[in-house]
Amino acid sequence: VFWARELATHSPELFEAQIKGQTISEITRRGKYIVFHLTHDFMLIHLKMTGRLYVSPAEDFSGDADRWLRVSFRLENQHELRFADTRKFGRVYLTPSLAEVIGKLGPEPLDDAFTLNDFTSRLAKRHGRIKPILLDQTLLAGVGNIYADEALWVARIDPRREVSTLNQDELSMIYHAVRQVLQQGIDNGGSTIDTYRKPDGSKGENQERFNVYDRMDQPCPECLTPITKIWLAQRGTHYCPVCQT
Numbered sequence: 001v002f003w004a005r006e007l008a009t010h011s012p013e014l015f016e017a018q019i020k021g022q023t024i025s026e027i028t029r030r031g032k033y034i035v036f037h038l039t040h041d042f043m044l045i046h047l048k049m050t051g052r053l054y055v056s057p058a059e060d061f062s063g064d065a066d067r068w069l070r071v072s073f074r075l076e077n078q079h080e081l082r083f084a085d086t087r088k089f090g091r092v093y094l095t096p097s098l099a100e101v102i103g104k105l106g107p108e109p110l111d112d113a114f115t116l117n118d119f120t121s122r123l124a125k126r127h128g129r130i131k132p133i134l135l136d137q138t139l140l141a142g143v144g145n146i147y148a149d150e151a152l153w154v155a156r157i158d159p160r161r162e163v164s165t166l167n168q169d170e171l172s173m174i175y176h177a178v179r180q181v182l183q184q185g186i187d188n189g190g191s192t193i194d195t196y197r198k199p200d201g202s203k204g205e206n207q208e209r210f211n212v213y214d215r216m217d218q219p220c221p222e223c224l225t226p227i228t229k230i231w232l233a234q235r236g237t238h239y240c241p242v243c244q245t
């Protein structure tokens with residue numbers, strides 16, 4: 001451990017003692033957490049804004065992310081699993097109980113079991129503007145700032161709309177748009193705005209398909225009106241003032 005504050009649950013000494021010798025049997029994902037299934041525990045890693053996970057030969061520190069190395073795991077094949085994080089917002093959890101870290105997460109939006117009815121009934125209990133509510137991980141797991149902005153453009157909904165004013169057609173548009181933009185992001189290998197890289201080190205391509213995110217003053221792909229950027233619940237928010245009502 002090179003940066004103790006990246007560890008959310010342990011001191012470096014206790015973390016190293018507890019994880020040493022455990023075997024990774026499976027790696028899954030829940031919301032924005034990457035979940036390592038270990039012999040006795042789960043290790044969860046949240047990349048936050050700039051985290052990167054990759055495997056390198058041990059002792060080789062020539063990779064471009066290695067200068068921001070925060071935690072490194074020596075594997076039995078003379079390689080290391082490395083967690084690098086420029087801005088140090090990422091977090092590593094080690095726990096026998098998954099619920100302790102991710103018990104409050106909402107459903108997975110791409111799950112077949114997650115229906116329009118689920119979405120509508122979960123939203124009916126909420127008050128406030130639609131964009132910040134979409135970012136609430138207890139409503140839905142995994143929707144971040146980029147995908148909330150993109151989904152609301154696809155659904156033609158103003159991010160400042162009060163949830164209580166959305167009619168059934170609009171809720172349906174948002175539900176389908178969220179699933180569409182997330183699936184598109186996966187299909188395009190993720191969005192590389194700054195530091196995000198795939199495990200093989202290459203960049204994602206989804207940032208080339210944005211309609212509104214990071215496109216302030218550029219023309220809306222639909223109506224050519226310049227995209228507006230505002231701050232909503234402390235998050236940069238991009239939308240088309242004509243298409244989104």
Ligand SMILES: [Zn+2]
Binds near residue numbers: 220221224241
């Ligand atoms: Zn437009």
